Structures are given as C-alpha cells and as structure tokens.
Amino acid sequence: MSVIDDIRQAIADSPKLDAGVKSIVSDFLQAAGPSLEALAPGVVHNILNSFATGDGAAATAAVTEALSEDQVATTLGSVEQQMQVAVAARAAQAAAARATMAALQNAALTVVSRLLISAL
C-alpha cells in the first residue's frame, strides 16, 4: 500500500471523525496529491496517529508541510469548493428553520384566534 492509501485507511478507520469530516479530509488529501509520497516515515506515523485519535487539524498541518506553493494554491481551490457547499447547506438549513418558525407562529395564531372566537 502507498502512503496515501495508508492515510486514507487511517481516516476511514478513525472512530472519532464523523462522516462529513472524513469526506473533507479525504478530499484535502486527494488535492494534496503525490507530494505525500515524499513524506518522511516519522511524519507519516504522526499523521496516522493524529487521524486515529480524531485530531484532524494536527494531521492536516503535518500534511501541509510537504506541499509546494503550486500545490498550496491547488489545494486552496479544493477547500474553496467545499466551503461553497458548506455555505449553501447552511443557507438551506437557515431557510428551513425560518419556515418552521413561521409555520409554528401561524399555528399558534390560529389556535389563539379560535379560542377568542369560541369565547365570544
């Protein structure tokens, strides 16, 4: 197995990273690409340990140390695409929450109106 395969397996096996984070970290590693093959064995060991304990930030920082400026720019593009997805998902979530609140307010108003009418 290659270094990238080992790291991918460590992410998949990590019990402390949720599915969303696993997907984001995998995409990040894919964008970082072949430079990971050049990592020193000690660095790879630390990265594998970090993913095993769910410390994605430490592992990400270690991976990034191996990138050239060209790869940094490419990986930033990948992060940006995922960020656009996150922003869109949050906007949809906020819209759904607003719709639920409006529906609850309408329901409450209906109940109050009926109570008032029946009291008259």
Add this chain to the structure above:
Amino acid sequence: MKKVRFMIHGAAALLVAATLVACGVPREAGSIAAQHAAAATMPADDAAVEQRLQQEAAAWAALSQLLKKQEFGGITGVDAGFVQLIDQTAALAKRDGDIVANGQDNAALNRQSLQRFNDLWHQADQYLNQ
C-alpha cells in the same frame, strides 16, 4: 410534593436544554470573518501581496482557535466539517507564509493564493453571519 418536585425537575431540564441550544462559537469569530472579508482586496504591488500572505496565517489561526470554543449566546449550528475546512485553510496559510518567508515563492502563484484566501474570507463571513 410530587408535583412540586416534578415542576422543579421540568424547569431544570428546560433550563439545561435552553442553555445547550443557546451555546455556540463566540460571536467574535463572525466579526473576524466580516472584517477580513471587508478588507479582502488585491494589492497592485507584489511586495504588498507577499506581506498580506504572511499575515493570513495568523488571521486564520485566530479564527480556527475561536471555532473550538463555545459560549452562551454564540453562533449556533457551526458544524465539524466547517471547522475542519477552516483548520485546513489555516494550515495552508501557514505553509504559504513560510514559502514566502523562505523566498521560494512565485509572484503569479502568490496572487492566485491571495485571491483564494480573499474568496474564503467572504465565504466564512457568509457562513458565520447569515
């Protein structure tokens, strides 16, 4: 007596639930993202671009640290995936800053990276302040 105990437990449960719902990442995270989004421009001068790139690492690291905290009245619903993306951006900003500091940089790539960071500030601002 039973009724009173039930009411006290109910009130305590509601209080705990309300506190949990009202906790989120510090509002300062939203302010930092908004400030950087507003200041996200592309300097004409290459030296100014290099200087900006070297400042990005500290700014993203500060945002990353804030997203690990929780406070009453904070920004709710910030998910782990978003925090991971900010951690990745902070790590990439640090690497870019180091490359510039070591003189291994390229003016065209510097501009490309700074544009990405500017775009990411706008997106972080939208995410945290919508």
